[in-house]
Amino acid sequence: MYDNRASESAVTADDIKIEAKGVNVHYGTTHAIKDVDVSILDKTVTAFIGPSGCGKSTFLRCINRMNDTIDVARVTGDIRIDGEDINDARVDPVQLRAKVGMVFQKPNPFPKSIYDNVAYGPKIHGLAKNKGDLDDIVERALRRGAIWDEVKDRLHAPGTGLSGGQQQRLCIARAVATEPEVLLMDEPCSALDPIATGQVEELIDELRRDYSVVIVTHSMQQAARVSQKTAFFHLGNLIEYGDTDEIFTNPKDPKTESYITGRIG
Amino acid sequence: MTDATQIPSSGAARPAGKSIITTDDRTKKRNAAEKRFRMYGIAAILAGIACLVVLLGSILMNGASAFQQTFIQVPVYLNPEAVDPNGNRDPEEMGSATTFTYKPIVVDAMAALVEERGIETEIDPGDMDALFSAAAVAQVRDRVLANPELVGETVTFNILASSRVDGYLKERVSRDSVARDSNIDAGHLDIVDELRAEGDVVKRFNWDFIFGADASESRPEQAGMGVAMLGSFFMMLVVLGLSLPIGVAASIYLEEFAPQNRLTDIIEVNISNLAAVPSIVFGILGLAVFIQFMEFPQSAPLVGGLVLTLMTLPTIIISTRAALKSVPPSIRDAALGVGASKMQSVFHHVLPLAMPGILTGTIIGLAQALGETAPLLLIGMVGYIATNYPDGVASGFLDPNSAMPAQIYEWAKRADPAYYERAWGGIIILLVFLFAMNAIAILLRRKFERRW
Numbered sequence: 001m002y003d004n005r006a007s008e009s010a011v012t013a014d015d016i017k018i019e020a021k022g023v024n025v026h027y028g029t030t031h032a033i034k035d036v037d038v039s040i041l042d043k044t045v046t047a048f049i050g051p052s053g054c055g056k057s058t059f060l061r062c063i064n065r066m067n068d069t070i071d072v073a074r075v076t077g078d079i080r081i082d083g084e085d086i087n088d089a090r091v092d093p094v095q096l097r098a099k100v101g102m103v104f105q106k107p108n109p110f111p112k113s114i115y116d117n118v119a120y121g122p123k124i125h126g127l128a129k130n131k132g133d134l135d136d137i138v139e140r141a142l143r144r145g146a147i148w149d150e151v152k153d154r155l156h157a158p159g160t161g162l163s164g165g166q167q168q169r170l171c172i173a174r175a176v177a178t179e180p181e182v183l184l185m186d187e188p189c190s191a192l193d194p195i196a197t198g199q200v201e202e203l204i205d206e207l208r209r210d211y212s213v214v215i216v217t218h219s220m221q222q223a224a225r226v227s228q229k230t231a232f233f234h235l236g237n238l239i240e241y242g243d244t245d246e247i248f249t250n251p252k253d254p255k256t257e258s259y260i261t262g263r264i265g
Numbered sequence: 266m267t268d269a270t271q272i273p274s275s276g277a278a279r280p281a282g283k284s285i286i287t288t289d290d291r292t293k294k295r296n297a298a299e300k301r302f303r304m305y306g307i308a309a310i311l312a313g314i315a316c317l318v319v320l321l322g323s324i325l326m327n328g329a330s331a332f333q334q335t336f337i338q339v340p341v342y343l344n345p346e347a348v349d350p351n352g353n354r355d356p357e358e359m360g361s362a363t364t365f366t367y368k369p370i371v372v373d374a375m376a377a378l379v380e381e382r383g384i385e386t387e388i389d390p391g392d393m394d395a396l397f398s399a400a401a402v403a404q405v406r407d408r409v410l411a412n413p414e415l416v417g418e419t420v421t422f423n424i425l426a427s428s429r430v431d432g433y434l435k436e437r438v439s440r441d442s443v444a445r446d447s448n449i450d451a452g453h454l455d456i457v458d459e460l461r462a463e464g465d466v467v468k469r470f471n472w473d474f475i476f477g478a479d480a481s482e483s484r485p486e487q488a489g490m491g492v493a494m495l496g497s498f499f500m501m502l503v504v505l506g507l508s509l510p511i512g513v514a515a516s517i518y519l520e521e522f523a524p525q526n527r528l529t530d531i532i533e534v535n536i537s538n539l540a541a542v543p544s545i546v547f548g549i550l551g552l553a554v555f556i557q558f559m560e561f562p563q564s565a566p567l568v569g570g571l572v573l574t575l576m577t578l579p580t581i582i583i584s585t586r587a588a589l590k591s592v593p594p595s596i597r598d599a600a601l602g603v604g605a606s607k608m609q610s611v612f613h614h615v616l617p618l619a620m621p622g623i624l625t626g627t628i629i630g631l632a633q634a635l636g637e638t639a640p641l642l643l644i645g646m647v648g649y650i651a652t653n654y655p656d657g658v659a660s661g662f663l664d665p666n667s668a669m670p671a672q673i674y675e676w677a678k679r680a681d682p683a684y685y686e687r688a689w690g691g692i693i694i695l696l697v698f699l700f701a702m703n704a705i706a707i708l709l710r711r712k713f714e715r716r717w
Contacts, residue, residue, distance in 0.1 A: 097604040098604035102602040108598065108599040110599060125604060174599075174603060
């Protein structure tokens with residue numbers, strides 16, 4: 001099923017989950033992503049780093065086709081998940097997004113109860129046959145989101161009443177409730193305090209066991225802490241991609257070096 | 266970026282230390298300007314409140330009396346020879362006795378009452394009809410036809426006083442004005458004074474003004490808002506039933522689904538323009554399209570409702586779109602992110618959040634439509650609706666009817682000053698409806714607003 005390219009890829013890893021080739025994104029007249037090739041592994045945390053406006057979030061949104069919702073955005077190129085082209089005309093973005101969950105920069109729980117927040121995805125995808133099933137799914141998701149102990153007594157309280165860090169973990173629980181295979185995180189900690197950030201980072205490390213996690217982050221320390229692979233974007237180009245240790249200790253490209261030493265960005 | 270930039274040292278010497286306790290001229294000026302601005306604001310608000318007080322005060326002062334009506338308690342002997350010449354108490358045969366038959370009976374009863382109270386008067390007993398309304402006779406006849414067993418007995422009726430007598434009790438008619446009035450003499454007023462002292466002439470709350478039908482130009486004492494209220498009610502049903510679904514569907518499509526291109530821009534601009542089109546234009550459109558081309562009945566609440574729907578739609582679309590726009594995009598992202606389809610994200614998440622705004626906009630639009638008069642003039646929903654309430658009431662969407670504001674306009678233009686009071690009274694009723702609708706809007710907003 002896998003492409004030949006997979007074996008040619010510089011990445012020496014087990015399973016390639018997402019394979020992007022020649023991806024270009026235009027916002028109107030702006031060329032936001034320029035010819036990006038990248039292979040993202042299963043059961044790995046991959047960090048996208050780079051200065052603001054370098055296109056890392058845009059690229060992330062290509063992977064579950066969230067750019068479809070922006071009228072002026074035009075995506076070209078080839079992105080495959082498990083060898084299947086996600087931009088194929090036969091692909092329903094709804095099915096794709098059930099497979100590729102997403103957590104956003106700002107915690108955005110629905111203005112509903114904690115339970116309903118988590119149960120919504122499984123409900124619309126028909127994952128639960130009955131109420132008991134749904135309860136199990138919700139509990140499992142909240143446990144995976146490392147928030148179960150804090151909310152188990154108030155599942156029917158509004159999700160927006162939680163603290164910022166709790167809200168973000170609720171959003172992660174909501175994302176994993178639909179049993180995705182890939183989890184995209186767009187700067188999930190940028191609105192959180194250091195303690196909540198620590199909790200979410202721990203959680204990301206946990207999630208690696210089952211998912212391919214792609215995280216966009218502004219914080220190089222965070223990338224170094226949580227990821228095994230790092231991609232450095234600059235002005236829409238993917239400058240360097242490799243093992244996180246390698247990128248931070250021995251970057252090949254001078255631009256990468258400038259960025260991680262704090263001279264650009 | 267890495268070069269440290271030199272901060273130039275200020276050339277001039279720093280002025281000698283100023284105290285922060287003494288205010289300097291600049292600060293004084295600024296404070297004065299601030300104070301002035303506050304005064305302007307307060308003055309504007311006070312002016313607004315004063316206008317409102319004057320408006321409501323004058324409406325209440327002029328209109329409150331319309332809710333009271335003068336009645337005369339008269340024992341009427343229902344002469345069987347006149348009302349039931351066949352003597353079989355069959356309501357159908359008794360129906361052949363018209364109000365012409367009944368009028369002398371009531372006149373006689375009136376004269377008998379005057380005599381019984383020992384009132385000396387130069388008024389001819391036959392001229393007693395100036396005291397009571399022409400409607401009173403019909404009132405007596407209706408009651409007799411409904412209860413034939415009353416025939417032959419003396420029954421005490423509360424009959425409507427004539428508008429002149431009513432006006433005399435409300436101080437609209439004076440002895441000076443009566444001198445120039447061919448309908449009533451000063452002698453009648455003397456009788457009224459005496460009967461009032463005896464408690465036979467009383468002012469009471471007049472439910473018929475709220476629930477009754479309009480009356481002809483010569484019988485202002487009988488006129489009521491009820492039928493016009495029904496007309497307005499039917500129109501509002503049409504407006505609500507059409508404009509809410511159409512408006513909300515159009516807004517959702519334009520806001521959430523439609524591609525952003527020249528065509529949607531044009532549609533958007535035109536909707537905004539339509540909201541500013543004078544209502545009479547919609548009236549003439551309704552006349553041309555609904556009545557002349559589609560041949561819907563004239564004066565029907567259905568047509569009025571259609572015209573008002575056209576008028577209300579832009580308001581509803583604009584407010585609904587604003588409500589949808591105010592829902593944070595992160596909610597849409599969240600829904601799409603867990604794999605909801607566009608429609609699921611709109612109907613499960615966006616629409617419930619936009620609901621308070623949509624409902625408020627809709628009710629404000631309805632309230633606007635309820636008070637609209639101009640388009641109704643053109644489709645014939647203004648005028649005297651001849652109907653005896655509650656029988657033969659204009660009960661459907663296709664029966665000729667009027668509407669509350671049109672009824673007020675109709676009363677205001679009639680010559681009899683007694684109608685002037687009723688026009689103001691009608692405005693009170695209309696305002697009560699508008700206040701009630703706004704209150705409902707606020708309550709619904711509170712109910713649907715999510716505080717989390």
